Amino acid sequence: MRKLAQSDSDLLSPVAGGGLLDRRLFLKTGLVFGAATLLPSAAAASAQPIDAKPPWMLRPGAPFSNYGEPSPYENKTIRWIAANAKAPANGISWTPLHRLEGIITPSGLHFERHHNGVPQIEPARHRLLIHGLVRKPLFFSIDDLLRYPTVSRLCFIECGGNSNAGWHEQPMQAAAGYFHGLASCSEWSGVPLAVLLEEAGLEPGATWLIAEGADAIAMNVSIPVAKAMDDAILALYQNGERLRPENGYPVRLVLPGWEGVLNVKWLRRLHAAEAPVMARNETAKYTELLPSGKARQFTFVMDAKSLITHPSPGMSLNGAGLYQITGLAWSGGGKVSRVEVSADGGKTWAAAALQEPVLPQCFTRFRIPWRWSGAPAILKSRAFDETGRVQPERSALLAERGSQGYFHYNAIVSWAVAPDGTISHVYA
C-alpha cells in the first residue's frame, strides 16, 4: 500500500463546498483510499474471510454456455418497462443507468421505444429501398449490405422524450435510470449511409430523406441529407454482435448525437425528397410547445446533459466519510469538455475527472471524490461541451421553454442527501 506523500495531502483539502475533494485524489492515492470503502474501515482491515472454503471451490463449476448471461445475483439490473395497458407493445423501457459503470450500455439493457412492438424480421425477406430524387432507385438485401465497407462508432442514442418527468411540478422519485435512462451508449458498426446514397445518386434537389421502419407502425421521419452524408451509419452490429431485434435487427439508422426517433430501427426505406414529409412523429410528437403557443420543430441535436448515477435515489450512504461521486455526461453537439459537480446545491462547483475515452456524441464517465460530513447535502452535476453548450439549471430551462414542451429536457439534476444517508430527487 502506497503511503501518502506531502504533496498528496494537499489533495485532501476540499476544492469546493460540501466536502468535494480534488479529482486527482483517487488517481494518486487510490490504494490508500481503496480500503476506505462503504464498509466500516476497521472491519474491512481486520475481518477474516467469512468463508475460507466456499462451496464453489469444492466441486466443478457449471459447464460452458453458448451465450452468457448475467449472474443471477444481478437480477435487479434490468430495464424498467412502462407500456400502454390496452396495447402492451406500445411504450418504453429505461436503461438502469444507476446500476452500470463505464460508458457502454449492454445491448440487452439498451433503452426501447416501440410504437407497436418489436417485429421479428426474417433477414432474407428484408429489403432496403432507396428511391425518390435519385438517379437509380435501388433495393438492397441484408446480404448485400454485409459486403459493403463498414465503420464503427461509439455514440449515445437518447430519446427526445428522455427525462421528461423533469417538467412535472413535483420532483419525481425514481431511480436515476428509470427517469433519465431513455439514453444508452453502444458501439455501432455498419455501412456509412453516404456510400449507398452515392450509389443511388442523389439528385441536386434532394435535401431530405424520409426514413421508414418495417415495424407495425411503419414509423417514418424526415432526416436532412446533410446529416445522412456526414456521419450516418446503417448499423448492422451493436457492441460487436448483430443488432438485437429490439434495436432494429437486421438494420437500423444511427445518426450520432441526434434525437433517438431519427435513428430509425428496422430500416426498410429511404425516400429522397426536397421537403420533409411532415410525419406524425415530427409534427404531433417530438416538437416542443413553448409558452407563446408556438412549437419548436426539427430540434435534432440532443443538448449537453449530465447526471450523477452514484450515489442516486434508491441508494443510501453508510455514514459520514469518503465516497466517490460518479455519473455520465453527453452532448449531441460534440465532445464533453468539462463536467462540474456541486455538493452544496450549486453554490460552489469543482471539476470532475473525465474518464478516457472522451469521444464526440458519446457517453463520458466522470468521477470526483467527496468527503461527506453527515450533514444534509445537495449533489448536482453540469456538463459543458466543446461547442460551448452548457447544461442549464432547471429554473433557466423552464424560463426559456415553459413546462409543456415535453421533449428535450436537459436541466441539471439535484439529489438531496439526508442525514440518514437516504437520497431523493429535489428541485434545488
Add this chain to the structure above:
Amino acid sequence: MSTPRPFLLLPLLGLIYTPVGGVTPEGPRLGRPAAAEAIAEWNLNVFPDGTGLPPGSGTAVEGKPIYERRCAACHGAEGGGGSADELAGGNGLTSAHADKTIGTYWPYATTVFDFIRRAMPLDAPRSLSDGEVYAVTAYLLHINGIIGAGDPMNANSLPRVMMPNRDGFIRLYPKP
C-alpha cells in the same frame, strides 16, 4: 464535430454532397434496380402538397361507423377518454394544460391520412382500404370542427384543408 458544416449550403448551389470526413469509400455496388411499380407498392409517404395520396374518397358520415368499430375502443367515443392519444378537442395551446390534438396542434391534414394508413388501427395496421382511411380521416377532421360532415376527402381536397395550427411551428432546421 464542432466544425461548422459548410455542405449545408451545397444544395442551394446545386452541387453534389461529399461527406465532411473526406472521401466516401467505394462500395461493391450491389443495389438492384427498383421498378416503378414496386416503388409505388412500397411507398406510403404522403406529403403536405398531397404527393403520395392514392385514389379514393370518403366523408365524415361514412367514417363515423368505421371509427366506432375500429378505433373507439382505444381512442374513446368522439376521439377522447380512451387509453390512447386524444384525437379531438382539448385545451388551446397557450392554456396551462394544453392538449396537442389534431384540432389544436397538427399542422397538416395530410399527416392524419399518412399516419392512419400506415399505422392504425394499432391492432390491425394496413387493414383499412384507402377509401376507409379517407373516411375516417374526414371523420376526425369533422369532430375537430375543421370540415363539414359531408365534405369528401380525397387526393384533391385533403391537401387544401387549412389546419388551425398550420403556422404554429418554428423550424430549427435548417438554421433560421
